[in-house]
Amino acid sequence: VSRVVNGASAVRPATAERVNRAIGELGFRPNDIARALRPGMTSRLIAVLLGDLTNPFYAEIAETAVALARGAGYALVVASADEDRDAEERAVQQLLDRRIAGLVIVPHRGDHSFLASLQRTDTPIVFIDRPASGVTADVVLLDNDQGGYLATTHLFDHGHRRVAILVAPSYYTTGRRRLGYRRAFRAAGLETDPSLIVALRDGSADAARAATRELLSRPDPPTAIFATTNFACEGALRAVGELRRRVAVVGFDDFRLADMLPVPATVVSGDVAEMARRATQLLLARIGGVDGPPEREVLPVALTVRGSGEIRPR
Amino acid sequence: VSRVVNGASAVRPATAERVNRAIGELGFRPNDIARALRPGMTSRLIAVLLGDLTNPFYAEIAETAVALARGAGYALVVASADEDRDAEERAVQQLLDRRIAGLVIVPHRGDHSFLASLQRTDTPIVFIDRPASGVTADVVLLDNDQGGYLATTHLFDHGHRRVAILVAPSYYTTGRRRLGYRRAFRAAGLETDPSLIVALRDGSADAARAATRELLSRPDPPTAIFATTNFACEGALRAVGELRRRVAVVGFDDFRLADMLPVPATVVSGDVAEMARRATQLLLARIGGVDGPPEREVLPVALTVRGSGEIRPR
DNA sequence: CTGTTAGCGCCTTCAT
DNA sequence: ATGAAGGCGCTAACAG
Numbered sequence: 001v002s003r004v005v006n007g008a009s010a011v012r013p014a015t016a017e018r019v020n021r022a023i024g025e026l027g028f029r030p031n032d033i034a035r036a037l038r039p040g041m042t043s044r045l046i047a048v049l050l051g052d053l054t055n056p057f058y059a060e061i062a063e064t065a066v067a068l069a070r071g072a073g074y075a076l077v078v079a080s081a082d083e084d085r086d087a088e089e090r091a092v093q094q095l096l097d098r099r100i101a102g103l104v105i106v107p108h109r110g111d112h113s114f115l116a117s118l119q120r121t122d123t124p125i126v127f128i129d130r131p132a133s134g135v136t137a138d139v140v141l142l143d144n145d146q147g148g149y150l151a152t153t154h155l156f157d158h159g160h161r162r163v164a165i166l167v168a169p170s171y172y173t174t175g176r177r178r179l180g181y182r183r184a185f186r187a188a189g190l191e192t193d194p195s196l197i198v199a200l201r202d203g204s205a206d207a208a209r210a211a212t213r214e215l216l217s218r219p220d221p222p223t224a225i226f227a228t229t230n231f232a233c234e235g236a237l238r239a240v241g242e243l244r245r246r247v248a249v250v251g252f253d254d255f256r257l258a259d260m261l262p263v264p265a266t267v268v269s270g271d272v273a274e275m276a277r278r279a280t281q282l283l284l285a286r287i288g289g290v291d292g293p294p295e296r297e298v299l300p301v302a303l304t305v306r307g308s309g310e311i312r313p314r
Numbered sequence: 315v316s317r318v319v320n321g322a323s324a325v326r327p328a329t330a331e332r333v334n335r336a337i338g339e340l341g342f343r344p345n346d347i348a349r350a351l352r353p354g355m356t357s358r359l360i361a362v363l364l365g366d367l368t369n370p371f372y373a374e375i376a377e378t379a380v381a382l383a384r385g386a387g388y389a390l391v392v393a394s395a396d397e398d399r400d401a402e403e404r405a406v407q408q409l410l411d412r413r414i415a416g417l418v419i420v421p422h423r424g425d426h427s428f429l430a431s432l433q434r435t436d437t438p439i440v441f442i443d444r445p446a447s448g449v450t451a452d453v454v455l456l457d458n459d460q461g462g463y464l465a466t467t468h469l470f471d472h473g474h475r476r477v478a479i480l481v482a483p484s485y486y487t488t489g490r491r492r493l494g495y496r497r498a499f500r501a502a503g504l505e506t507d508p509s510l511i512v513a514l515r516d517g518s519a520d521a522a523r524a525a526t527r528e529l530l531s532r533p534d535p536p537t538a539i540f541a542t543t544n545f546a547c548e549g550a551l552r553a554v555g556e557l558r559r560r561v562a563v564v565g566f567d568d569f570r571l572a573d574m575l576p577v578p579a580t581v582v583s584g585d586v587a588e589m590a591r592r593a594t595q596l597l598l599a600r601i602g603g604v605d606g607p608p609e610r611e612v613l614p615v616a617l618t619v620r621g622s623g624e625i626r627p628r
Numbered sequence: 629c630t631g632t633t634a635g636c637g638c639c640t641t642c643a644t
Numbered sequence: 645a646t647g648a649a650g651g652c653g654c655t656a657a658c659a660g
Contacts, residue, residue, distance in 0.1 A: 002655055003630085009656095012629060027431065032411045033357060034653035036347045037636050041655085043347060045391075045412075053367065053377035062376070063367035066394050070405075075412065077359075078392045080380050091384075098346045098359075098389065117341065238574065257571045260552065316639055317646085323640095326645060348637035351652050355639085 005030055042101040046283060047077040049091055049105040050128075055203075057230060057253055057272060058106070061128065064276035065104060072284050074101065085110045092118060102283045104276075107132035109171040124286035128279040130172040131296075138286070140279040140297045142270035144173050144252075147301040148180020148226070149187075151250040151268045154303055155224040156188050159312045160248060164196040164215050164222035166232045168203045174228040177252055181226055196222050200232060208235025209242075216245055223313035224248035230255045233265055237308065250309040259306055266309025270301040319344055356415040360597060361391040363405055363419040364442075371544060371567055371586060372420070375442065378590035379418060386598050388415065399424045406432060416597045418590075421446035423485040438600035442593040444486040445610075452600070454593040454611045456584035458487050458566075461615040462494020462540070463501075465564040465582045468617055469538040470502050473626045474562060478510040478529055478536035480546045482517045488542040491566055495540055510536050514546060522549025523556075530557055537627035538562035544569045547579055551622065564623040573620055580623025584615040 003009040004019040011019075022028070036043040048065050050058045062078055069076040079095060081088040085108045092115065095103060102124045113134030118125060127139040148165075155163045165181050167174045178197070185192045198215065200207040208227060212235060215222055225240075225247060227233035233251025240247045241262060251258075254269035278297055303309075317323040318333040325333075336342070350357040362379050364372045376392055383390040393409060395402040399422045406429065409417060416438045427448030432439060441453040462479075469477045479495050481488045492511070499506045512529065514521040522541060526549060529535055539554075539561060541547035547565025554561045555576065565572075568583040592611055617623075 002653095006655080010629065015630075029407075029411055031351075031413065031653050033347055033350045033413050034636090035655080037345075037351055037638090037653080038655055039636055041636090047389075053373045053380065054370065056368065056370065056373070059367045059370070059373040059376075062373075062392065063394070066367065066392055070393070075361075075391050075393065075408065077389050078376065078380055079384070079389065080377070093343075094389065097343050234571065234574075241574070255571075257548065257569075257575070260548075260555070260576070261571070261574055262576045316637095320639080324645065329645075345637050348652090349639080351637080351654090352639055353652055355652090 001028075036099065042287070043099045044074050045077055045098065045100045046074045046102045046104070046280075046287070047079060047095045047100045049079045049081060049088065049095070049103060051080060051082055051106060053078070053080065055231070056255060060272045061104075061106070061276040061279075064273045065280045068277060068280040068284070074284075081108070084108070089114050096121065096123065102126070102287045104128055104279050104283055105132075106130060124283055126279045126283045126286070128275060130170070136294045138279075138282045138295045140275050140282065141299065142173075142272075142275060143298050143301050144176035145180040145183070147252055147268040147270070148177035148228070149184045150180070150301065150303050151177075151226045151252065151309075152181045152184035153187070154250060154266070154305075154309055155226065155248055156184065156190075158224075158248060158310055160222075160224035161190065161313075162193070162196065162220070162222040163224045163226060164198060165226045166198050166200055166208050166211055166228055166236060168200045168208070168229040168232045170203065170229065177226075177228045203229065203231055205231040205235035205238065208232040209239045210235075212236045212239035213243065216240070216243055216247065221245075222247070224250075224309075224311075227251045229253055233267065237261060237263065237265060246311055246314060248309055248311040248313075250303075254304060258304075261308075263308045263311070264306035266304065266306045268301050268303050270299045275299050315342075350413065356601075357413045358388050359391055359412065359414045360388045360416045360418070360594075360601070361393060361409045361414045363393045363395060363402065363409070363417060365394060365396055365420060367392070367394065369545070370569060374586045375418075375420070375590040375593075378587045379594045382591065382594040382598070388598075395422070398422070403428050410435060410437065416440070416601045418442055418593050418597055419446075420444060438597055440593045440597045440600070442589060444484070450608050452593075452596045452609045454589050454596065455613065456487075456586075456589060457612050457615050458490035459494040459497070461566055461582040461584070462491035462542070463498045464494070464615065464617050465491075465540045465566065465623075466495045466498035467501070468564060468580070468619075468623055469540065469562055470498065470504075472538075472562060472624055474536075474538035475504065475627075476507070476510065476534070476536040477538045477540060478512060479540045480512050480514055480522050480525055480542055480550060482514045482522070482543040482546045484517065484543065491540075491542045517543065517545055519545040519549035519552065522546040523553045524549075526550045526553035527557065530554070530559055530561065535559075536561070538564075538623075538625075541565045543567055547581065551575060551577065551579060560625055560628060562623055562625040562627075564617075568618060572618075575622075577622045577625070578620035580618065580620045582615050582617050584613045589613050
């Protein structure tokens, strides 16, 4: 039966026919679990470990990975570990116990040396959106630094000097974006004002909204804001709209309806689907046995001019 | 080792200690695949089969299911089958081959009697968002009919008579919404005008945008539009905005930024996360052995008034 | 070309 | 309380 089902070995047509008939009559289906148990075989399951899917950024990664995985005959397990690094570690351990063939992960902040155990099991890992410390593995990123630079420079080009930045807690990415922001200041021969560098309490739009309201209520408010994530941008635009202030805003990451807002959102963004595609393909290649040193791909970002970033200071 | 790891049978503390030490030293981890192979055991994998995750509607279902599954010790496989019923059938078959413990599915149009084979394997299924023909299983829905009625009546209440409907191709749901639309007409003692019932070519915002432009370019255009999905609503609002027309729009399904648009979107919506929660919990209960006749839960919908639906005809 | 068998890792008997 | 053994369904290796 195995030989017929898998078509590997030579089988006389008559025999094959007989077997197939029986299969049809009995409604036989091979058991993938038993298949996966055999040595050298895998579960044909790949996993993605990422944040809340209601964030379109993660949803897009998941969607891309689902499609690619299916194309390669794999099913996709979606796991999320919003909370902490511990939850992440537990999730990874569970995935490992399931003998997943590979893992695409958006790592949290902190040390990821626990992933070394994963690697010892020959399970390939690809980091996406952020690298992780303590392990070496393939990683696919956006050019966050350059994005921060582009956004900030764009605001300078429109006459702004007091440019605030809303730093959302995805530490790595927003940290790099902040580096780009600083680089833009240096390139323009300006000093950054520490009071304009605002760490948001969480990643929600509301945190950004509150922070923006606070910024704009100061005696010497910024004339422009660089919002380092999609939700931060939403929150900033909300606050600016509510207070009816002429404040420029540039976001990082594009989002649906950005162009339909009363003041359409100018954003810096990279191709998230492409990033997910590369990461998943890299993973599939590693699963397929492609060896070599860890790769590091950095995808370009570009500015999309829509209006909110072109408001000039009065 | 098994007895120590699972803590079922009685083991002398000294022995347990000895085993645990060895486990620690060797980095032993139980193999879930082998566990799942044993008779009576399951893969502890549940699956959701739904549409494109870049649609926030599906993303929210997936997110909710991920969280609940994890809470119950299950991992979640996300599969999608946008195209056709055949792809859906193949996807289901593959999931079956993996011996998933249960399936939450947003079924496509058409006959689903092939799912009966799934049921023969004692794999519980729960339908979400739409029922399917040819099988009886639990189903959790929104009150689409009532939603269509509420939306349309709301437009009547604001003086409209020529109310168009954009029917997106998710057949079941939008079909029910259309029934509600007709019911509202009957309740108001009005006749529906077949030329105002527009079937969209696909589920994209652009299809709705094109259809709306066409509607509004007619000599006798509608004064209000009921858009039966989130993307249809977006497209309708786009077209209305582009043509700078005073046309009322009510959508079905809420969406992010709906309140921030130049004309904030009035929508009818249900609690999608709650729907997903009920479906997943129902599935987990069935997996846990809860028997009984198929349940059918219909969740209420409500109108959110924001502006686009309160525009009056001139 | 086909029948037979070992063994993947686990849990559940059965026998001590 | 523990050791031993069978068998879940599969495939690769072996022997005809």
